[in-house]
Amino acid sequence: MAEFRMPSLGADMEHGKVVEWLVKPGDYIHKGDLVAAVDTDKTVMDIESFEEGVLAEFLVEIGDTVSVGTPIARITATPAEQMSAPQAAPRDLEALPAVRLAPAPSVPKMASPPTSKRGVRVSPPVRHLAHALGVDVESVRGSGPNGEVSRADVETAVKGPVSEMPSTSPTAVGGGPAREQRLRSSPLARRVAAQLGIDLKDVQGTGREGAITESDVRRALGMASGMRGEASGPAQVQPVEAPIEAAPQSGRKEPAADKASTLRQAIGSLMSRSKKEIPHYYLAGTLNLDTAMAWMQSENQRRSVSARLVPSALLLKATALAATETPEMNGYFTRGAFHPSSSVHLGVAVALRQGGLVAPALRDAETLTLDELMVQLRALVSRARAGRLQRAEMADPTITVTNLGDLGVESVYGVIYPPQVAMVGFGKILEQPWAHNGMLGVRQAVTATLSADHRVSDGLRGARFLSRIDELLQTPEEL
Secondary structure, eight states: OOOOOOOOOOOOOHHHEEESSSTTTEEEOOOOOEEEEESSSOOOEEESSOOOOEEEEEEEEEEEEEETTTTTEEEEOOOHHHHHHHOOOOOOTOOOOOOOOOOOOOOOOOOSSSSSOOOOEEEEEHHHHHHHOOOOGGGGOOOOOGBOOOOHHHHHHSSSOOGGOOOOSSOOOOTOOOOOOOOOOOOOHHHHHHHHHHOOOGOOOOOOGBBOOHHHHHHHHHHHHHHHHHHHHHGGOOTTTOOGGGGGOOOOOOOOHHHHHHHHHHHHHHHHHHHHSOOOOEEEEEEEOOOHHHHHHHHHHSOOOOOOOHHHHHHHHHHHHHHOOOOOOOEEETEEEEEOOSSSOOOEEEEOSSSEOOOOETGGGGGGOOOHHHHHHHHHHHHHHHEEHHHOOOOOOOOEEEOGGGGGGGOOOOOOOOOOOOEEEEEEEEEEHHHHHHHEEEEEEEEEEEEEEEEOOOHHHHHHHHHHHHHHOOOGGGG
């Protein structure tokens, strides 16, 4: 028997709220399977299991907020352990000679543990896709080896008739049970609807295959506010596209406002701690991007629009490679000592729609090609803004990069995210006058800044780090 505990999803996390269970009692869980969605002060993240076995029971309810380390579910032993465990004999068998004990039922040998009560074989990525699309994997006929449910099977089930999908909340019509249906909706839409008290049956979906999106829920809230206003008088009618904060008239702060305020407080608390505990020093340099931009433009001419590179990809990859050569910039300062990391998990600052930011990690960024980095960067930003990050993406960054160039900022000096020891900032790429070998010209350049921990490094190592980023950008074809 093992306990699944609320994990730490960041250096500043003290508690988390379970907003959604991605499994149910009786499911078989492998190590790495996604188990629950947890709301921290910053964002919603999917957490995975570090244990393997059958989920016996939940120890907390959806909506409960618990401290880090609190048991939230119980996992039983694996079938292999159950078969190998010795069976204790009753002590009073000799006293009951007339009682005949029925033989213990034999446990069938399984090639691999089942992932549901019905024994459906499904990999964690496919099961997570089914959950996101609102598909019950137990109702899907698998076409893979040994009946395994594939991605194509799940996508086919989504395209099937909605009325064939089971529902956990059937609607009664005329006092009798209605035909069971499942409303297609994204996890974020369901969470927002629950927070705002919106019934998804009253929301018109505009997503793929009629799926309900977050914007549909917000639109329904605005329409409901307008209808309430008409009933009270013309002066109280709210516009359909009214923001969440202004819709109700109860004087109660809305969830979006509460979340933004909580996120801002969490960021402020962490940054205050950073400035108090970490002796920052700051460096800045101007990087010549003429060669890198010319190579990128030439490379993009041979690519489709969807596969084209952006300058951020070059800057991120150069930073990751430079960090491998300057270990004092890449790692954690914990328990009074610096612990360098053998891999570069590059944190990328992402602005959230409701305000604030998070910095999830591109894991092993130094090993990614530019194409792989682009794909993972798009997916990471999308998950961050949808509130579906995973634990490792928030807990593992070893160095963070922030880029405000798209907003016109020419330079940014970041505050180090503890327990990291460095942060890199990039500004806007500008055409600047450039003197070289006695000649004056115009070149594309960007201001790069470094905020670093003086307990671990000094200005000399920091300067070499920025210089190495500049050198790598002069040979972009080798990134």
